[in-house]
Amino acid sequence: MLIFSITALYHFYETTHGTQAVILDREVSVRSGFDDSSTELFVLHAGTRVAVEKKSKDFLKICFSDDKIGWIKAKEAGLI
Secondary structure, three states: OHHHHHHHHHHHHHHHHOOEEEEOOOEEEEEOOOOOOOOEEEEEEOOOEEEEEEEOOOEEEEEEEOOEEEEEEHHHEEEO
């Protein structure tokens, strides 16, 4: 129970205080994985702010809301 509470608190903190990004491209497909063949989950538009959960060289795992999480190309967003 304690580990779950700590994990939940950490996730909440990272989502609200962690790295943020703004979508730069006019329209961005958010995918289930970090390649172009992954399933498109939803679309975000330029100016949308998101939380960055993970970073890799070419991709970002982003969180738009609790049920809107996926991967975008790093060049499609600017870190803020």
